[in-house]
Amino acid sequence: MKSILFPTDFSQNSRNAIEYAIKLFKDAPCNFYVLHVDALSQSGVDSNSLIMPPKVANLPHRDNLAATFAHIKTLSTNKEHHFIALHEFGNLIDIIRKTVLDKKIDLIVMGTKGASGLKESILGSNSGNVLTKVPCNLLMIPEKAVQKNPKEIAFPTDYNIFYSHSILEAISQMIHLTQAKLRVVNVSKPGVPLNNVQNQNMTYLKDYLLELYEKSHSIHHLKHDRVKSAIEQFVVNEKIDLVIMVAKNLNFLQQLLFDTTIKKISFQTSVPLLVLHE
Structure with missing residues (x-):
């Protein structure tokens, strides 16, 4: 069973990347983890506070994650495809590293946008940072990628x-x-x-x-x-x-x-x- 991680910012570009990967692995047993990471400041918890955040904290992003997750589940008819939604707060790279270890992730899938898909340097964007700082195979899908099985x-x-x-x-x-x-x-x-x-x-x-x-x-x-x-x-x-x-x-x-x-x-x-x- 392959474990695949989809970090998402709810953009069309990240959705395209997810769709590409689900089609690519359409016949393989997979656990698909859909991860959205918000800044710790949006969690409703002060850095020095032990008070739990209210359940309504960051509700719009939770709604987006639920909608994205619901859409993704419609893309597969494989009974051996399992989908898990994850919503975390903190540093994106730190959360991805932790998720890779905790969930035994085999592959990370991310979208890149346009001619500046990795921004200004290999260390200067989410995709570039994941590439260089997370020891896990990474599949980067450009926004113009054709949704087809590679030949x-x-x-x-x-x-x-x-x-x-x-x-x-x-x-x-x-x-x-x-x-x-x-x-x-x-x-x-x-x-x-x-x-x-x-x-x-x-x-x-x-x-x-x-x-x-x-x-x-x-x-x-x-x-x-x-x-x-x-x-x-x-x-x-x-x-x-x-x-x-x-x-x-x-x-x-x-x-x-x-x-x-x-x-x-x-x-x-x-x-x-x-x-x-x-």
């Missing part, structure tokens, strides 16, 4: 990290879930070969994929001066539906997601991104 998955990598069991298992689960083709893509500058560590990691990944997915994967080596531009073009040309990356390789992740000059998201704004943690 082409890209895995951009610079081969600088070792592919642990948890990373490979998460990739395998997504392949099994979607029956998609996996496209491993590496971009290096012309005339710059892979070093020994990169070659070892590449060989390990190749052997793993050949053993399990011989006919449903491909390896692509691209030569380009700008890694980000090459990956973006690859996503377009190959009609990629989902991109998978590894959080451990944060420098590579940030290089692809952000233009270092204007510091705004520059990756595809319609393709979901799954970031894996070990």
Whole structure:
């Protein structure tokens, strides 16, 4: 049974992300936790007070959570889908971290909005903070993402990290879930070969994929001066539906997601991104 967490601010964007994930996991047994976090100041409790808040505190948000929860439950006909609503007060990241531990969350799903979906820096928004500060796999759904089952998955990598069991298992689960083709893509500058560590990691990944997915994967080596531009073009040309990356390789992740000059998201704004943690 997979446990999935949906932090929501009741926006259409967060609702789209939830709908995308429920469709993605339509045939898998899942516990879906729908979480809304308000500031502690809205709870009706003073920081030094032991007085319980009145039951009517923040009633509009409770109504929104109830309405959102009721809508979400109509999206699934799978009897093995279970929905739990959570309303907490405090710091968003702290609450998400605690929920991940308490509920044994396997995946967090969040929406990103427009071309500035992660705001001004990888550390400067809710999605970016969850990505870098919560050790849990994160699926980010852009507001323009098409609601469909992925058939082409890209895995951009610079081969600088070792592919642990948890990373490979998460990739395998997504392949099994979607029956998609996996496209491993590496971009290096012309005339710059892979070093020994990169070659070892590449060989390990190749052997793993050949053993399990011989006919449903491909390896692509691209030569380009700008890694980000090459990956973006690859996503377009190959009609990629989902991109998978590894959080451990944060420098590579940030290089692809952000233009270092204007510091705004520059990756595809319609393709979901799954970031894996070990």
